Amino acid sequence: MERHILVVLPHPDDEAFGISGTLAMHIRNGAQVTYACLTLGEMGRNMGIPPFANRVTLPEIRRKELEASCRSIGIQDLRLLGFHDKTIEFEEQELLDERIDALLKELNPSLIFTFYPGYSVHPDHDACGAAVIRTVGRLPKEDRPPVHCMAFAKNLHQAIGEPHVINDVKDYLKQKMASIQAHRSQFQAAELLGSKKLKDKEIQERFGTERFWIYPF
């Protein structure tokens, strides 16, 4: 059983598709989860269909969506770190690393989740993963918790091989679909699900597995 899991991702909704089932599973097994979300996704282009958000209201709407998503997964502790969307790669590295290091010291996590730097497509994803890896890498080897990374770049398998952890999360699709649905400005969950039920084979195959690569320090 994991004692305390730390999740570090840059945008509200980064948790929804790739990791919400895994977190729900660990929480069911008794883990505490702290989710540090670096930004409010305030530069997102999706404003809902039809649009119900605008550039001014989007940050607050996305904060509420994120809180709802965390409630549906069961995440006990959400931290909003207040960085600005799209700027993580330009942010002062010392500042990013300091904030992450403070969380490591405070929580002493037994497992960390983030994006695999270089293989996560969006510059904020890569820069977020890089900051976590830099900071954890500075800990003495025996104090380093394992870091499990999400990745989805096209050249992935050639570069970093097959995923090391493959979680069957079919029993947690209720939490996962609720997390996706919570981000209603970003995803049209009704369209994803269509008239299908969670037990449908297609839904189970599409959403029922989550994959992670263990970062080799």
Add this chain to the structure above:
Amino acid sequence: MQLINQSEVQRRIDALKDEDLYIHLEMTTGAYAAHLDSSKHPAATFITNAIIRYSHGSISGSGPYRVGLKMMQGWVYSEGLTHYEESETSRLILAGHDSQGKLIVSLQLSRKPFGRGVEE
């Protein structure tokens, strides 16, 4: 305009930090975007000679490039930059051109206001 030399542009970004600068920031899909392809949504925006000051700035990517400038109360961000003007040593002139050479985006910084083509 020359293809961006990343380390040279970084040097110029560093040289302009911590002072008041005039900025020209622009993005355009072209006025004929929808005329040529009805699925396209024409949009354009620019701001010229607003004054900014940044404490930290960098260029990243592997081309086209992105630039982010951190200001006291916010950010300047630009993506899709391909070219810079090598001969402009006191100003920073960056632009992104598409495969037909048309300008899509530009980011310019100067200690003096940008004129209308006639330099004093």
